[in-house]
Amino acid sequence: MARRKIIAGNWKMNMTPSQALKLVEELKPLVVNDDVDVVYCVPAIDIVPVVEAVKGTNVAVGAENMYVEDSGAFTGEISAPMLVDAGVKYVIIGHSERRDYFNEDDAFLNKKVIKAIEAGLTPILCCGESLEQRELGVTMDWIRLQIKSDLANVSADDVKNIVIAYEPIWAIGTGKTATSDQAEEVCKGIRELIAEMYDQATADAVRIQYGGSMNAGNAAELLAKPNIDGGLIGGASLKADFGKVVNYNK
Numbered sequence: 001m002a003r004r005k006i007i008a009g010n011w012k013m014n015m016t017p018s019q020a021l022k023l024v025e026e027l028k029p030l031v032v033n034d035d036v037d038v039v040y041c042v043p044a045i046d047i048v049p050v051v052e053a054v055k056g057t058n059v060a061v062g063a064e065n066m067y068v069e070d071s072g073a074f075t076g077e078i079s080a081p082m083l084v085d086a087g088v089k090y091v092i093i094g095h096s097e098r099r100d101y102f103n104e105d106d107a108f109l110n111k112k113v114i115k116a117i118e119a120g121l122t123p124i125l126c127c128g129e130s131l132e133q134r135e136l137g138v139t140m141d142w143i144r145l146q147i148k149s150d151l152a153n154v155s156a157d158d159v160k161n162i163v164i165a166y167e168p169i170w171a172i173g174t175g176k177t178a179t180s181d182q183a184e185e186v187c188k189g190i191r192e193l194i195a196e197m198y199d200q201a202t203a204d205a206v207r208i209q210y211g212g213s214m215n216a217g218n219a220a221e222l223l224a225k226p227n228i229d230g231g232l233i234g235g236a237s238l239k240a241d242f243g244k245v246v247n248y249n250k
């Protein structure tokens with residue numbers, strides 16, 4: 001069964017609402033590709049205007065984060081039902097920037113994954129090793145620990161529909177991309193882990209993205225690998241280049 005590619009932009013903390021609308025208009029004709037799913041994961045304040053602006057296009061909107069409770073006294077947080085009601089379809093969970101700067105640990109991320117699925121959102125679950133871990137040779141041990149903990153108590157049927165993003169920390173925002181072989185090796189390892197934790201059908205269904213300095217120049221080579229089903233793109237998602245990544249196969 002062929003997995004449909006999914007190309008997602010992670011805007012991070014960029015784009016005011018008015019800048020966001022300009023970017024969506026600029027990208028509109030460039031990101032049309034019936035062969036792939038296209039997602040913009042945008043800052044919370046941009047969600048409502050961007051959902052409105054992409055209506056009638058092939059683009060879905062994702063959030064960059066969410067909280068684990070539905071409502072209540074959690075000043076500053078945004079819940080999964082709020083995102084769903086606003087028209088959001090995806091949510092990034094466990095990006096390395098949230099793990100590092102906001103101390104989000106795997107037990108907390110596991111709660112987020114479960115809550116997102118329960119609400120009807122598709123999690124884009126991120127994992128990835130630091131440069132130090134890669135040099136120590138513990139990349140796959142680390143990623144196995146992250147994925148096993150983050151997917152605790154998640155059923156095979158639910159895992160089939162989530163997206164996993166492999167993002168080596170040393171390749172994020174550094175201009176240093178993992179080689180396509182390095183990226184494929186880990187994405188393959190993640191798929192093998194899913195087969196081990198669940199079954200082959202689940203492993204064959206789950207979509208695994210690569211992220212880390214992916215751009216118009218390297219997307220086609222990365223996406224040609226059998227276990228790389230898409231990209232999670234930071235810097236290059238904020239410019240016309242993103243259209244070239246989406247149309248990597250044209």
Ligand code: 13P
Nearest residue numbers: 010172173212213234235
């Ligand atoms: P860059 O594409 O800017 O390296 O960011 C990758 C990333 O962190 C996407 O989530």
